[in-house]
Amino acid sequence: MVVIGLGPGGEALATELAGTGLDVVGVDRRLVGGECPYYGCVPSKMIVRAADLLAEASRVQGMAGDVDLTASWQPVAERISNEATDDWDDQVAVDRLVDAGVGFVRGHARLTGPRTVEVAGQTYVARIGVVLNTGTEPAAPPVDGLDGTPYWTNREAIAATELPASLVVVGGGAVGVELAQAFARFGVQVTVVEVADRILAPEEPESSQLLTRVLTREGIRVLTGVTVKEVAYDDGQFTVDLDGRTVTADRLLVAAGRRPNLADLGLETVGLDPRARAVGVDERMRAGDGLWAIGDITGKGAFTHVSMYQASVAARDIRGLGGPTADYRAVPRVTFSDPEIAAVGMTERQARAAGLRVRVGSTDLGASARGWIHRGEGLVKLVEDADRGVLVGATAVGPSGGEVLSALAVAVHAEVPTATLGSMIYAYPTFHRAIESALADLS
Numbered sequence: 001m002v003v004i005g006l007g008p009g010g011e012a013l014a015t016e017l018a019g020t021g022l023d024v025v026g027v028d029r030r031l032v033g034g035e036c037p038y039y040g041c042v043p044s045k046m047i048v049r050a051a052d053l054l055a056e057a058s059r060v061q062g063m064a065g066d067v068d069l070t071a072s073w074q075p076v077a078e079r080i081s082n083e084a085t086d087d088w089d090d091q092v093a094v095d096r097l098v099d100a101g102v103g104f105v106r107g108h109a110r111l112t113g114p115r116t117v118e119v120a121g122q123t124y125v126a127r128i129g130v131v132l133n134t135g136t137e138p139a140a141p142p143v144d145g146l147d148g149t150p151y152w153t154n155r156e157a158i159a160a161t162e163l164p165a166s167l168v169v170v171g172g173g174a175v176g177v178e179l180a181q182a183f184a185r186f187g188v189q190v191t192v193v194e195v196a197d198r199i200l201a202p203e204e205p206e207s208s209q210l211l212t213r214v215l216t217r218e219g220i221r222v223l224t225g226v227t228v229k230e231v232a233y234d235d236g237q238f239t240v241d242l243d244g245r246t247v248t249a250d251r252l253l254v255a256a257g258r259r260p261n262l263a264d265l266g267l268e269t270v271g272l273d274p275r276a277r278a279v280g281v282d283e284r285m286r287a288g289d290g291l292w293a294i295g296d297i298t299g300k301g302a303f304t305h306v307s308m309y310q311a312s313v314a315a316r317d318i319r320g321l322g323g324p325t326a327d328y329r330a331v332p333r334v335t336f337s338d339p340e341i342a343a344v345g346m347t348e349r350q351a352r353a354a355g356l357r358v359r360v361g362s363t364d365l366g367a368s369a370r371g372w373i374h375r376g377e378g379l380v381k382l383v384e385d386a387d388r389g390v391l392v393g394a395t396a397v398g399p400s401g402g403e404v405l406s407a408l409a410v411a412v413h414a415e416v417p418t419a420t421l422g423s424m425i426y427a428y429p430t431f432h433r434a435i436e437s438a439l440a441d442l443s
């Protein structure tokens with residue numbers, strides 16, 4: 001086997017297959033492990049954790065006394081460099097891979113035909129086939145003047161050793177809102193610029209509204225429905241022209257989505273379109289004869305857990321083990337803002353668009369016993385397929401929204417009847433007890 005791209009899924013898959021005695025070559029042109037450990041999930045959650053500590057400390061007043069707080073970015077930058085990324089060195093991951101029996105090659109890989117891959121003039125021929133896990137790069141929107149300015153993507157933002165005084169964030173998706181809130185909590189003056197009419201637009205409107213309220217209260221300017229006309233950089237200052245309005249800042253973070261690494265991969269040599277937004281895969285992750293694809297490039301959800309899930313589906317297929325095929329009805333997603341915005345399955349709008357007879361139920365977490373005690377904000381919203389009496393989607397927003405989601409993910413995945421969910425006992429006073437109130441609200 002040859003695995004091109006060793007993101008979270010590719011690394012796990014190559015390791016598993018080598019463990020079964022197959023000859024496996026794994027190729028990566030950058031860092032083994034991909035975006036998640038070096039520029040994505042792990043360091044960004046270290047930043048979020050640090051920022052949440054500051055916010056928690058500031059909540060002491062009125063509940064537990066006083067705190068004299070001095071925020072410092074230095075321990076965050078040190079932790080990311082020393083603990084998370086080894087100063088962006090993947091030797092530990094390479095050693096782990098090689099110890100597992102994978103032949104590791106650093107370089108840019110290209111398909112040259114079915115089951116054949118070229119890296120730096122060397123051709124590798126696979127008996128069984130090739131797995132693609134090439135992931136994504138940060139996308140730059142086509143904005144006049146942007147090219148040639150020293151704008152940040154998630155990679156520069158994660159590696160920052162000093163914070164700017166002010167920051168414009170282009171894009172109010174997961175990357176944008178997580179980093180905007182965290183940097184603001186460290187004292188950065190942040191403006192979020194979003195072209196859609198709300199931040200986190202694919203999520204429930206109630207989630208977007210609540211988070212916009214929280215971010216605004218924390219001093220972040222959230223501008224939605226705006227178009228970035230032009231960007232200029234002069235004398236250490238970015239000027240962002242928003243079609244009539246101008247915003248200036250020391251730094252500009254582009255968090256406007258991702259571009260799949262499909263160009264220059266030789267897809268045309270196996271009959272696939274290198275200009276496509278995603279590689280089409282079936283429920284066993286097959287993309288062609290002797291070809292599998294996993295991770296962000298499949299367009300099934302740009303999350304580490306999806307990449308790893310698909311790796312296990314592909315591994316079963318390659319090993320001829322049978323077992324469950326890929327099923328995306330219950331893909332969980334958590335934006336690690338504070339409160340966390342967690343959701344699984346369909347939103348109300350998606351369920352209605354799918355032609356389902358829908359009942360929805362929701363509840364205000366702040367009005368629940370635990371929410372009131374905690375002085376927390378949030379909500380639970382449930383989307384039921386009324387004809388089948390099962391949840392097809394759910395949202396949990398709150399201080400532990402991602403944890404509350406686990407129960408809802410089980411319900412959607414296992415199609416637990418809402419009648420059964422309504423007959424359960426929910427511990428008092430927990431955040432997840434709000435699920436019971438939302439069930440009672442279904443109509």
Ligand SMILES: Cc1cc2nc3c(=O)[nH]c(=O)nc-3n(C[C@H](O)[C@H](O)[C@H](O)COP(=O)(O)OP(=O)(O)OC[C@H]3O[C@@H](n4cnc5c(N)ncnc54)[C@H](O)[C@@H]3O)c2cc1C
Pocket residue numbers: 004005006007008009010027028029030031032033034035036039040041042044045107108109110133134135136154175261264265294295296297301302303304305306307336
């Ligand atoms: C700031 C940020 C925060 C995130 N936070 C979360 C989170 O909290 N939770 C979550 O689930 N997800 C999160 N994500 C998303 C997550 O990082 C990705 O979904 C995850 O990395 C899975 O990607 P992947 O497996 O498709 O490959 P990637 O991680 O993108 O890795 C692909 C690898 O392929 C290599 N490659 C590409 N082309 C070639 C080639 N031709 N030859 C050789 N090698 C090649 C690249 O060098 C790279 O190492 C976050 C992303 C960002 C940017």
Ligand SMILES: NC(=O)c1ccc[n+]([C@@H]2O[C@H](COP(=O)([O-])OP(=O)(O)OC[C@H]3O[C@@H](n4cnc5c(N)ncnc54)[C@H](O)[C@@H]3O)[C@@H](O)[C@H]2O)c1
Pocket residue numbers: 141142170171172173174175176178193194195196199200201226227228255256257258301302303333334335336
């Ligand atoms: N907690 C998590 O699981 C997590 C965290 C970060 C990222 N991710 C994953 O990484 C992926 C990439 O995240 P992302 O936030 O970069 O992308 P995204 O696609 O989620 O959001 C990009 C946002 O930028 C906006 N945008 C695009 N062009 C714009 C422009 N010219 N001006 C203003 N706004 C513009 C879009 O409308 C969108 O709201 C996501 O799809 C997500 O799955 C996950």
